[in-house]
Amino acid sequence: MFYHPTGPGSTFVHRSVTLRGMTSSGPPPSVPYEASDGRTGLSLTSCTERRLRADAERNRTRLLEVAAGLAAERGAANVTMESIAAAAQVGKGTVFRRFGDRTGLMLALLDHHERQLQAAFLTGPPPLGPDAPALARLRAFGPAVMRHEHRHSDLYLAAQGAPDRRYSTSPHELRLTHITMLLRRTKVPGDVELLAHILLGFLDTGLVHHLLTQRGMCLERLEAGWNDLVDRLGART
Amino acid sequence: MFYHPTGPGSTFVHRSVTLRGMTSSGPPPSVPYEASDGRTGLSLTSCTERRLRADAERNRTRLLEVAAGLAAERGAANVTMESIAAAAQVGKGTVFRRFGDRTGLMLALLDHHERQLQAAFLTGPPPLGPDAPALARLRAFGPAVMRHEHRHSDLYLAAQGAPDRRYSTSPHELRLTHITMLLRRTKVPGDVELLAHILLGFLDTGLVHHLLTQRGMCLERLEAGWNDLVDRLGART
DNA sequence: ACATTAAACGGACCTCGGTCCGGTTGCCCT
């Protein structure tokens, strides 16, 4: 259970100033993933934002910088919360107040990369972006995510601490919505919502990493598998 | 890294005496999941078995009993290793020497249930068992696993502590082999090995639990989704 | 300027998983 999770501070979907976006879900377990705006059909932040105090904002930034540095130099898995606090010359409590827990911090670290990916399939060029037909986008989506996760695998791995919390993060939520939308547009038959979950299951960081490193599969094979899967699902019954 | 993992003591696939089966993989990361025997095409234990000393065996049994009791009364997630040791009147070190880590203990606890499930689809009656056509078995497999995991969800959840280790457990390995075999027999086209991983991804305890409890889906829906998926994959291109 | 207050701060503290090592004991071999 949490103590005072002022949200992971990750807006993820906003394109505006990175300084103010503060998701502050009150009680921990409630992640209201409803909502949707007209433009992209995607919106997550629970809008109960709360401006950070100046010193808090400063600390937050410094913490993220320091954390990124440490993660880069010794691997995300080998960075302790205490070392981050120490390196940022800040009390341990401050770290936890800001990011809730280790997962939250990692998620916040990922925020930058995540935005990049999101921009790619939300507003980027075809075949990922909105100017391509839905099926093509769907096909491109898998490989894009896989490559992305593979490139930052240590961070993504470190960001999925909890066993169940894995499916309640902003990135996951967003991908889910996106994939669902694409499936709808592709007129894929069947339980679209469920299908989206299944497809995303394939893109799970842990699984991809496992297949790549333990099973000796290569990215190309996974991509081919994705395309094949999408094609077969897309076929009308 | 491990210290002295005398294996989780789970044989899982053996039907013989439960007392001696001791998988003791020397170095931790090597889980040689090769092998296969003529009868079922399934075999896992790395065969470097080592008979336990009498007192060790006694302790192991008592630990499992006690652990099961505690898990039943207060939920697997709320059982600490120390409390188990204390309740079994044994030092903490003993617990870890025997089961390696928390995950190992949980896995060992699961062993019993797991055997049951395995027996069902390895030697049980149709449609799960060997006397049914492969496609029917495949269809029956998903729901069976889902129901099973759902029934013991707290244990299964607790058993997948590590982020990556999830895909290297005996149960997972066995299911993988089984599903692969069924896919082959069903003459499903495409990358069968990869498909098996994807299908198993759907059956992931965490995902099932999430869909059931957070997304408000019901078991029937998941089962229907599984059947639909299998059917569509089975269709020839 | 100053009072007020909610938010932020820091670090002592707690818990729990996991490790180490000095002492003990079951097992095998002669």
Place this chain on the structure above:
DNA sequence: AGGGCAACCGGACCGAGGTCCGTTTAATGT
């Protein structure tokens, strides 16, 4: 029988995540 030894035992110990609470401070209103 008894000696040697590997396996086993217990519990002190450690590190890391997470919490609590007394103190400080930035923002806001007068």
